[in-house]
């Protein structure tokens with residue numbers, strides 16, 4: 365016990381605040397030497413300072429305390445026998461900075477996230493080292509698209525019910541997700557043409573063109589194309605889900621319906637459109653947005669909604685642009701594995717405007 369002073373305590377895991385608290389408990393306990401029980405945990409004290417939190421506690425001492433523990437432990441003699449605890453060093457190695465270490469009977473990080481399934485879903489087909497990058501890049505993109513869909517389906521509901529503030533938050537989130545997917549292209553761009561050529565024969569006809577989540581995203585935002593459903597006939601549940609989104613008003617349609625409910629004049633034909641068709645420019649919609657932008661005080665919510673939509677579309681356009689640019693860098697003007705002309709097809713997609721009137725009004729302002 366001799367020689368144990370505050371320098372030992374200062375290394376006690378839990379910080380100064382916890383030491384002060386323990387000091388107070390110790391005063392209340394009468395500052396006796398030996399073992400005291402505070403809050404169901406036993407501490408060893410020499411009467412002035414707490415030396416050791418007993419090893420039955422899950423809180424860790426860290427490696428720097430090991431020698432102190434041994435000193436204190438040997439001083440504690442019969443105490444270890446009393447608790448039935450094994451060597452102090454062995455118990456300390458079972459814990460790390462207070463972290464729970466035993467998950468035999470409890471849900472762990474991997475259980476919660478189903479990491480077993482996710483991390484065993486990468487199956488390179490070629491002998492190429494670089495195929496893993498190709499797979500992980502696509503899989504992570506699909507996960508982020510999944511989250512965007514989750515947010516955007518909720519946005520559509522909120523617009524339908526006219527509850528805009530939560531929709532703003534979700535739209536902002538989607539724009540940020542898109543932003544980081546834009547940066548993700550930098551990782552894929554480390555794949556050189558020979559590296560891609562080595563895996564291309566193994567891809568068969570699979571292509572992002574067949575991504576049902578991406579297609580759902582496009583439909584949800586108003587870029588409808590019924591012909592593309594055919595690709596998904598192989599998976600009836602996916603086909604049915606896409607078909608439903610195709611036939612339901614898009615997020616942009618809901619925004620226009622909302623403007624009409626707020627008294628802005630919109631053509632009846634636009635309000636009763638065939639929802640399966642892609643968004644096309646409509647003069648009455650442009651005029652309505654113009655009114656919103658010229659009277660922001662009166663239509664602040666619609667104005668904010670419009671800007672959030674533009675933010676999102678801007679990020680989406682960057683994603684499309686980085687896709688075509690990366691594809692050109694890697695495969696040049698070869699045809700795509702999905703069967704299109706490749707870069708020239710993707711370049712045409714750059715012309716798609718999801719919210720055409722929101723861009724057109726800018727010239728008129």
Ligand code: HEM
Nearest residue numbers: 501502505571572573575578691700701702703704706713
């Ligand atoms: C080396 C990497 C890549 C190459 C060479 C490539 C190439 C292509 C090509 C040529 C197309 C046109 C369809 C076709 O004929 O295949 C396409 C479409 C597509 N790709 Fe990629 N791509 C790559 C990476 C990615 C990644 C990482 C994603 C992320 C999910 C992705 C998603 C898509 C999507 C969604 C389409 C359909 C676009 C549309 O129809 O508007 N691609 N890709």
